Amino acid sequence: MTPESAEFPREPDLSADVVIIGSGATGLPAAIVAADAGASVLVVETNYDVGGHAIISGGNVPLGGGTSAQRKYGIEDSPDTVFADLTDWSVVQVNGFPDYRYSDRAVIRAFADHCAETYEFLVANGVKFKEIPPDSQGAHSTGNSAHRENHTYWEHGAGLASPNGRPGTGLVRPLELSAREKGVKFLLNYKMSGIIREGGPGQPSGRVLGIAAEYTPTVMPGATAPLLSYRSEGNIDRTEAKLTIRAHKAVIVATGGSTSNINFRRMFDPRLTEVYQVAGEPYSYQDASGELAAMAVGASLWGLANQILENGDNIRVQRALGTRWNYFPWKLESPIFPLVRAAGLAVKDWHDLILVNQVGERFYDETQGDYPEGNKHKDIDPYTPGDHRNTHVEYDPHHSNFFNAAVAMNAGSKAPDYSGGPVWAIFDSAAVEREGWKVTPPYVDPEGYFFTADTLAELAAAIENPWQAVPMTGTALEETVRRYNGFVDSGTDEDFGKPSPKYKIEKPPFHAAWGTPLVHDSRAGLRINEKCQVLDMNGQVIPGLYCGGESAGGFNQHGMGRCTVQGLIAGREAAAER
Numbered sequence: 001m002t003p004e005s006a007e008f009p010r011e012p013d014l015s016a017d018v019v020i021i022g023s024g025a026t027g028l029p030a031a032i033v034a035a036d037a038g039a040s041v042l043v044v045e046t047n048y049d050v051g052g053h054a055i056i057s058g059g060n061v062p063l064g065g066g067t068s069a070q071r072k073y074g075i076e077d078s079p080d081t082v083f084a085d086l087t088d089w090s091v092v093q094v095n096g097f098p099d100y101r102y103s104d105r106a107v108i109r110a111f112a113d114h115c116a117e118t119y120e121f122l123v124a125n126g127v128k129f130k131e132i133p134p135d136s137q138g139a140h141s142t143g144n145s146a147h148r149e150n151h152t153y154w155e156h157g158a159g160l161a162s163p164n165g166r167p168g169t170g171l172v173r174p175l176e177l178s179a180r181e182k183g184v185k186f187l188l189n190y191k192m193s194g195i196i197r198e199g200g201p202g203q204p205s206g207r208v209l210g211i212a213a214e215y216t217p218t219v220m221p222g223a224t225a226p227l228l229s230y231r232s233e234g235n236i237d238r239t240e241a242k243l244t245i246r247a248h249k250a251v252i253v254a255t256g257g258s259t260s261n262i263n264f265r266r267m268f269d270p271r272l273t274e275v276y277q278v279a280g281e282p283y284s285y286q287d288a289s290g291e292l293a294a295m296a297v298g299a300s301l302w303g304l305a306n307q308i309l310e311n312g313d314n315i316r317v318q319r320a321l322g323t324r325w326n327y328f329p330w331k332l333e334s335p336i337f338p339l340v341r342a343a344g345l346a347v348k349d350w351h352d353l354i355l356v357n358q359v360g361e362r363f364y365d366e367t368q369g370d371y372p373e374g375n376k377h378k379d380i381d382p383y384t385p386g387d388h389r390n391t392h393v394e395y396d397p398h399h400s401n402f403f404n405a406a407v408a409m410n411a412g413s414k415a416p417d418y419s420g421g422p423v424w425a426i427f428d429s430a431a432v433e434r435e436g437w438k439v440t441p442p443y444v445d446p447e448g449y450f451f452t453a454d455t456l457a458e459l460a461a462a463i464e465n466p467w468q469a470v471p472m473t474g475t476a477l478e479e480t481v482r483r484y485n486g487f488v489d490s491g492t493d494e495d496f497g498k499p500s501p502k503y504k505i506e507k508p509p510f511h512a513a514w515g516t517p518l519v520h521d522s523r524a525g526l527r528i529n530e531k532c533q534v535l536d537m538n539g540q541v542i543p544g545l546y547c548g549g550e551s552a553g554g555f556n557q558h559g560m561g562r563c564t565v566q567g568l569i570a571g572r573e574a575a576a577e578r
């Protein structure tokens, strides 16, 4: 079957040597490297602007192996040390889950060998990291032997327009500028809806030829015109409902993962029903479109165990209360604020509230954080690589068990999904004063995510939300608060060990704010080899198809280290195709 076949139009609407789907932490490095190698490059992005999760990320980029930053500050590291660290089966978390046991050795070897190079590549393409020694702030499963976390930053007004003023802007905007300057073309507002491979839908075999894409403009509620991207040079201006795009050399799937796709994520963890949102939404969605399109042409998934390990960044505690999109507070000036609806309330002191499940019961010491963060520099000390004694950690049932506790209780769940339901933060007006919160829109969302009443019974009755499977009873909430206030009097939380509970909940009005945890990372995805080529169910390369970042499987590490490195590898290898 040739490109002129029924599966691919004789005259595609657009074409390029390398077609990259997604413009985040993987897509942008891939585009630059491919352009550097002389390929014509087209980035297809469903959003109105570039960046994906990367632009709203915390900007912590785990890259080591002997970077210039590590050398500058006297940190010893090498590709072999990175490889040994990230394949050390003996490292486990306090809940017993292993960080590195289920990662693919070939994928990790490729990462280790290109890690330092990628750091220098980012710097050469305009990314500025803070002038501080690499550390382990924000690091998850970056290895025990060396500090490897580097930090980009965002400065207001420095030519770095940002959807939410987040440090990840400092990674994305310089890479975007570099890509545009190198002639990379961007087709924004188009979503890849299928990968086209020789042989057609029934019997895919042979090369990947290109993709199909559909027009997906982003129009804010109340507006008529779609949002525009910050930069426009190199943008391809099309508005047809459907386009076909020919890739002369290769297609790179850089679509960011699968956690926004509820059916897909529930293949790994049936608990993760619609109630849970995903960090990064509603700016960008990890909807598994890359995985599904690749699977439709024969690709295999890989490293699936990593998706259900309860450590690191798989599932996170909310950072902002009273809003559906609650991983962090949203800025009122964000161009997508009409979608976000409410900024959310950031918590300074977790003694100011209690968290209850949908039937009004506490389940947790609210001062605890997320899951264990994942092994990083000197988490095990002394550390002997590969020594079985590294696994002798003390199991800590109270440590970082938010999601486990919330969902394990599962009280009030109903068929067919038996979801754990929402989690509500309950507090009084004294807490509002202490925290300095504004409990009116646009800081909270009273349409389903924030409620106020003069009594606890009225508050429970007021809670109405699509995911509340059963009504919370006033008696249950009153009893929970009565018992908690007793713990404040006695100084001891007999139920969950919150250290010396400080404040009673007693001064009306009372508030209930959405505080449901969220899904964060995709750790399972398409099977790739060391060149980031996608493999099929027989372990054979699918010619012309590459993948990197959160849509790729076999690598249990949070974030942009693996994404940028795999972007570099995929872009280089794709451009080298004949």
Ligand SMILES: Cc1cc2nc3c(=O)[nH]c(=O)nc-3n(C[C@H](O)[C@H](O)[C@H](O)COP(=O)(O)OP(=O)(O)OC[C@H]3O[C@@H](n4cnc5c(N)ncnc54)[C@H](O)[C@@H]3O)c2cc1C
Residues within 6 Å of the ligand: 021, 022, 023, 024, 025, 026, 027, 044, 045, 046, 047, 050, 051, 052, 053, 054, 055, 056, 057, 058, 059, 060, 061, 062, 138, 190, 191, 192, 193, 254, 255, 256, 257, 279, 280, 281, 284, 285, 286, 287, 289, 290, 327, 548, 549, 550, 551, 558, 559, 560, 561, 563
């Ligand atoms: C709030 C937040 C904070 C974070 N903080 C950090 C941090 O500090 N350090 C760190 O290392 N990691 C962090 N991360 C994780 C990090 O941002 C991601 O791991 C990384 O951006 C993933 O890169 P990616 O290229 O795989 O996907 P993304 O960066 O999400 O890019 C994927 C892109 O593909 C597009 N896309 C998807 N499907 C299609 C389709 N069918 N057609 C066209 N386009 C499509 C998406 O719109 C998106 O723009 C954070 C993530 C979030 C959400």
